[in-house]
Amino acid sequence: PDFGFNENPNAYNEFTARNNAEWLGTWGGINDYFMAGMLEFKPTSEFQGTAIFQGIGGIEYNQNKQGAINPDGLNVHQGNINRLTKNTINYLSTK
CATH class of the missing domain: 1.20.5 (Single alpha-helices involved in coiled-coils or other helix-helix interfaces)
Incomplete structure:
Protein backbone atom coordinates (compact mmCIF):
# COMPACT_ATOMS: atom_id res chain seq x y z
CA PRO A 1 0.00 0.00 0.00
CA ASP A 2 1.04 3.57 -0.63
CA PHE A 3 1.17 5.44 2.67
CA GLY A 4 2.74 8.62 1.33
CA PHE A 5 5.29 10.70 3.15
CA ASN A 6 7.12 10.10 6.41
CA GLU A 7 4.63 12.01 8.51
CA ASN A 8 1.91 9.45 7.76
CA PRO A 9 1.29 7.38 10.91
CA ASN A 10 -0.14 4.54 8.80
CA ALA A 11 3.36 3.85 7.43
CA TYR A 12 4.68 3.48 10.98
CA ASN A 13 1.72 1.33 12.04
CA GLU A 14 2.07 -0.95 9.01
CA PHE A 15 5.83 -1.38 9.49
CA THR A 16 5.67 -2.13 13.21
CA ALA A 17 2.71 -4.51 12.83
CA ARG A 18 4.18 -6.39 9.86
CA ASN A 19 7.57 -6.81 11.53
CA ASN A 20 6.47 -7.11 15.17
CA ALA A 21 8.81 -4.19 15.84
CA GLU A 22 9.00 -1.73 18.69
CA TRP A 23 10.60 1.69 18.23
CA LEU A 24 13.14 2.16 21.04
CA GLY A 25 14.66 5.48 20.04
CA THR A 26 15.08 8.06 17.31
CA TRP A 27 17.91 10.19 16.01
CA GLY A 28 18.05 13.41 18.00
CA GLY A 29 15.87 15.98 16.28
CA ILE A 30 14.63 13.63 13.55
CA ASN A 31 11.32 12.17 14.57
CA ASP A 32 9.59 11.16 11.36
CA TYR A 33 8.35 7.60 10.89
CA PHE A 34 11.33 6.38 8.86
CA MET A 35 14.32 7.52 10.91
CA ALA A 36 14.56 4.80 13.51
CA GLY A 37 17.46 5.14 15.88
CA MET A 38 16.90 1.78 17.53
CA LEU A 39 14.27 -0.89 16.97
CA GLU A 40 13.53 -4.18 18.62
CA PHE A 41 12.32 -6.89 16.26
CA LYS A 42 10.37 -9.40 18.32
CA PRO A 43 9.69 -13.03 17.38
CA THR A 44 7.21 -13.81 14.62
CA SER A 45 5.86 -17.07 13.23
CA GLU A 46 8.66 -16.98 10.63
CA PHE A 47 11.58 -15.73 12.76
CA GLN A 48 11.73 -16.94 16.35
CA GLY A 49 14.57 -14.76 17.62
CA THR A 50 14.76 -11.20 18.85
CA ALA A 51 17.02 -8.60 17.24
CA ILE A 52 18.02 -5.06 18.07
CA PHE A 53 18.56 -2.75 15.10
CA GLN A 54 20.88 0.15 15.82
CA GLY A 55 20.74 2.78 13.10
CA ILE A 56 22.19 5.81 14.83
CA GLY A 57 25.01 7.21 12.71
Missing part, protein backbone atom coordinates in the same frame (compact mmCIF):
# COMPACT_ATOMS: atom_id res chain seq x y z
CA GLY A 58 26.79 8.51 15.78
CA ILE A 59 27.76 5.00 16.80
CA GLU A 60 31.21 4.65 15.30
CA TYR A 61 33.25 1.78 16.68
CA ASN A 62 36.43 2.71 14.81
CA GLN A 63 37.06 6.36 13.97
CA ASN A 64 39.49 7.43 11.28
CA LYS A 65 42.47 9.59 12.08
CA GLN A 66 41.69 13.08 10.75
CA GLY A 67 44.74 15.31 10.84
CA ALA A 68 44.57 18.07 13.45
CA ILE A 69 40.87 17.43 14.13
CA ASN A 70 41.39 13.92 15.52
CA PRO A 71 45.03 12.89 14.98
CA ASP A 72 44.76 9.66 16.98
CA GLY A 73 41.35 8.55 15.69
CA LEU A 74 39.94 8.43 19.21
CA ASN A 75 36.24 8.53 19.95
CA VAL A 76 35.67 10.47 23.16
CA HIS A 77 32.27 8.75 23.45
CA GLN A 78 33.62 5.19 23.13
CA GLY A 79 32.48 4.40 26.68
CA ASN A 80 28.88 5.16 25.70
CA ILE A 81 29.17 2.87 22.67
CA ASN A 82 30.62 0.08 24.79
CA ARG A 83 27.85 0.50 27.39
CA LEU A 84 25.12 0.45 24.73
CA THR A 85 26.63 -2.67 23.18
CA LYS A 86 26.93 -4.43 26.54
CA ASN A 87 23.38 -3.50 27.57
CA THR A 88 22.03 -4.69 24.22
CA ILE A 89 23.80 -8.04 24.49
CA ASN A 90 22.66 -8.45 28.10
CA TYR A 91 19.07 -7.65 27.11
CA LEU A 92 19.12 -10.07 24.19
CA SER A 93 20.53 -12.82 26.41
CA THR A 94 17.27 -12.74 28.39
CA LYS A 95 15.17 -13.49 25.30
